[in-house]
Amino acid sequence: MKKLNAVLLALVSVGMTSTALAQQTEKEPGEFYIGARLGVLNLDSERTGYKQGTLYQADNGFNTLDTGVEVGFMLTEYWESRIYYDYVQAGIDGASGDLYGQSFGSDFLYHFNDMVYAGVGINGTEVGDLADAMVRLTVGHRQFINGDLSWRVEAGVQQGWELDYTETFANIGLQLWFGEPTAAAPAPRPDVQPQQAQPEPAPQQPVDSDGDGVVDSKDKCVNTPENYSVDENGCVMYKDETVREDILVEFDFDSSVVRKSAMGEIEKMATFLKEHPQLNITIHGHTDSVGPEDYNQWLSERRAKAVGDVMVKRFGIDANRVSYKGHGESQPRTMGDSDAARQDNRRIEAELKIVNRVPVER
Template sequence: MKTLNLITISLLTAGLTAPVFAQQTEVEQNDFYLGARLGAFSADDDRVAVKNGQVFSVDDGFKTITSGVEAGMMFTEAWEARIYYDYMEADLVGAGDAYGDSYGVDALYHFNNNFYAGLGVNNTEIGDVTDVAARVTLGHRSFITDNLAWRVEGGAQRGWEEDYTEMFANVGLQWFFGGRDTSPEPRTRPEPRPEPQQAAPEPESKPVDSDGDGVVDSKDKCANTPKNYSVDETGCILYENETITEELLVEFDLNSSNIRSGERSDIKDMAEFMKEHPQLDITIHGHTDSTGEAKYNQWLSERRAEAVANALVKQHGIEKSRVDFKGHGESQPKVRENSAADRQENRRIEATLKVVNRVPKTR
């Protein structure tokens, strides 16, 4: 991505110096143009995107590629109004790519025939997360012919709803209609048409696989699939199940149901996992060692399980209806007791949660 940043800087530098192939052509009032654009976008380091129902951070730096179209009109020789649309492909931290789009309107003021600046309103959406922003633009435009111009731009935008500050840079080609070169071309005597000759048969075209997924375009129902994903016979991504397990183990002192201070971080981790997966409920299983009477140990195991259940509900905000607890006394030892250390391992609570996610299958 360092190479992309160098390319962006080079394009901006080229635009701010008069190119040798540019010609002096003045824009005129009511000139209208259509254009194509290609660029890079630097996302804010706090921007996030949603993919497969999960939230991921968008890579910052000029790592988001944009391509699109634009249209504009010169209302005076100095003021221009423009609308545009860009398709966006962004890198996510640890989750591949996310897609989105960006569109908006700009008011541009031309200081002379080449340099201009502007203000605008922009809507940027990446991975189903949308932000409206105010945008400032600096640019340079040069004409290649009377009707064809190229331009390079850079600038920044500031979000209104989210505290995002983001940068962009792009280049574009613009074709102007009307008012460019109205002088009539001299007519020449038409040359006699040659006798038509039988055209040679065109060679058979080979099937095209634009996204390189092994399925030709004529059969590909899912275009632009990432090359590292496995696909089916129609070119669509294959998915597989991924199981994520979260375990909780808390030990207690002899004859105690008080939670040790060193064990509280593990309970917090389990609470965070439950908040990330609100469809899951939990059952806390309490245990004791074999010291003491069985009836007392049953009561103590229930108190230990209840203490951890209360910590999840009262200290970490988990709904009470999602938390259950049971005591098993000394009936389910973790290890056979031959020492004080063995008895300590049996004085515990245990809980396990599992969730299955659907993830793309890689090649």
Template sequence: MKLNAIAKAALLSLLPASSLLAQEAPQYGAWVAGFGEYYKVDNDKPNSLDSFEDASGLGAELGFRFTPEWGARLEWSRLNFDSESGLNDRDGERFGIDALHYFDKKQTYLFAGFKHQNLGENYRLVNFGLGRHWDLSQDWKLVTEAAAYYDFGQNFTDFGVKLGLAYTFGGNSSGSNSGANPAAQAVAEVDSDGDGVGDSQDRCANTPSTDRVDAFGCTLFDEKTVFSALDMLFAHDSYKIANPQSQQVKNFADFMQQYTDTRVTIEGHTSLVGTEAYNQTLSERRAKAVKRLLVEQYGIEADRIQTVGYGESRPLDSADNDAAHKANRRIHAQVSTTKKVKLER
């Protein structure tokens, strides 16, 4: 227990003063991890006996997470360095301390700290890198990291990557607070907005209690595709719109006004009566008439609407009768977009 208290005190010295105010009751526990490491040696790294090649090794770390954003750790590793000649291979130790800053909900973090490396010669290194704890279960995490190690005194930079397994403990479970003051427990468990996440961890205040939320009390969303379609029929040999105030036209225009980032192509078609060239021109006029209606009467921006005429090339019904001809004298348009929709409990 005494060693644990000393380690925590040393790690706290790396954290910003503003975060120390919240350290009386750490809520994100601690972890202990073992890892394997591949270590890339700078060609300029000095060695009195020989030049180093790359190294590999094993190590362990003890870490503490004091707030959702800040943590720290002690690290030790033992590395085996190969020499270029093969005659002066070295085993060496590295130990040091790091501060960790978590910047997303998936436990990705930046870290920086100081390391001492002993390979017969001593190297004092400043390191920084990127890592992540991947959830395997409630208590076990997969650890991945990449880091750079810079020696200011001898001006070289090594690089390393780690893969490890961490066991987490000391979180906000009922057992971990068994010795705490009951009044302090009651304060820690207050949930002002009733979303199921205590105020001490809630990053989104006043979330409706009906919303489904993440671990930090923020509403979860899903993406949903919404669309609107416009189909209009025309009289024989005409591009006049019979009912420009129809509910279908209003609904289509309302959709485009609500989702201002949408664009649409209006397709014009004709029946199989008449020449192909004439029907091509007629289909283009029908499409342009609908565009003019949407722009002039409903206020849709002209550059959001394209028109195309297909003439008689895409009939809905190829029969040679009045019903088929009527169905083919038409325009068609469809517009769609995605929107965020709240997930509810």
């Protein structure tokens, strides 16, 4: 069992190291993963199996190693399905050697939040050529190392149908994600018709070829558009114009999950950033006054970061252009403790503006 103990120590070390790098990421319908599994089984005390024609008692306790692969698919925002296959290596009680077998099945998993889930499934577990169909209950914890790589730990119990075995298990897995959620197609670019050339005025004395009110002999800017105002030299006059774009996204109570209804608002701001690549954005997160102040500060930062992640991962904004800041409950938009006031205060806000020099129209 020294080898098995070393494997278990490695499982704990991987989990503790990964926690430092983990981040929370919401996966959406259509995304799927391929993963590797490593764990232990606590076999039923009555579990037996054959080896070279001889029936042996399997060693119980968490002394059975199982390794395998799994494939999972996000059915909805909360429901996930998966199938798996494990190779089983069990010790023999009171004798040297091992009993070999396999376990394969499928689960349906329900996600309570970004990290915690539970599920039910069925499988067939075989040890030493003796198999039983089993019902399996699972609880687990998943965290993301980055947007495409996650790790998880699980524990649970499985109950046999025919042989009445009751067995427990624990395992850890590493999952590589594929696919992108379906995004709404961007609106088509408006068809801008080119400005029709104006007929050249008939020659006259004095001549004003471009019709801007300044005769050619004094006109230093020829062919100015007729709908723009010009100065005494016939050149287009300009003024400063401030262009603004703001964003407001509200959240559910005690949640940092971005609502699907907010995607259009976020995409609008992302489009403005793409049109003005010289601008960067700071997203400000806020909460209502329910709960401890330090928790609300943490939640406001998560809300701002969640919107920033959507801009970067879904709408292609460079991560270096997006920053975020949490203000907790310190900057309410609406005073009061009503449900409507609290909803108004659970939000993120951001505003961008740029000053352009634009022609003065007549």
